[in-house]
Amino acid sequence: MRVLRTASVRVLGGRDLAAAHTLLDSDPVGNVFVSSRLRAAGIEPGRLGAELWGFIENGRLTALCYAGANLVPVGAGPAAIKHFADHARWQGRRCSSIVGPVPAVRxxxxxLEPYWGPARAVRARQPVLEATGPVPASDPLVRRVRLSELGILLPACVAMFTEEVGVPPDAGDGGALYRARVAELIRTGRAFARIEDGRVVFKAEIGAVTSDACQIQGVWVPPDLRGRGLSVPGMAAVVRRAQDEVAPRVTLYVNDYNTAARTTYARCGFSEVDTYMSVLF
Structure with a gap:
């Protein structure tokens, strides 16, 4: 007797939450962003601010794709990617980037490129790093940012984002949404900085968080202060606080060509565990 094999993509809802978490938990470091979003907001699109697409094979959920400001495939092999691409092409581009493991994103x-291209930038290789080695001495002046210091931290965040991504994060709505995001990071105790005379001289935030892992983002030293030994002890301070107070596994990803950052992270005990690719629009 032949078994008819069927496969489809659909937007997931509440009844799919347990199965989605099972898939995400198979790689707590690689999937920390999507897992964090689901744990914070749930799976319903109205609360999540995105859709979570599921690839269903023979009635079983086998892959995911987070479709919000970022398009992020999870556990997706060639068959799932084909279906996700068809769905994304039918829906039209709503994201500002595609991010995830190299084979899936490539x-x-x-x-999608024939329909969505050209991209503004393609970051073909971004090593995913996890802090697994010894952490050096940390900067005692790096601390959690206070909400009253939002006006000090925000310009540093805007400068870092613009330098890294190539466009400012506060265009379009006058910066209200980005300001709210930075304020929320401060409010939840996930923004760290060394501030001197009203100026940020080192900063980093912890973006995605689950009980298993967290992801550091936004690491930055002002250009005129680089090369003065601020980044390694500053990063070490954030890693220690993250491991002690946030989640046992600390991760981040970095552009492969950013040799200065990669050197800093290596000195802070990070090693490569995977490789991402990003397509920016």
């Missing part, structure tokens, strides 16, 4: 972008 395949997804090859299928």
């Amino acid at each position: 395949d997804l972008w090859e299928r």
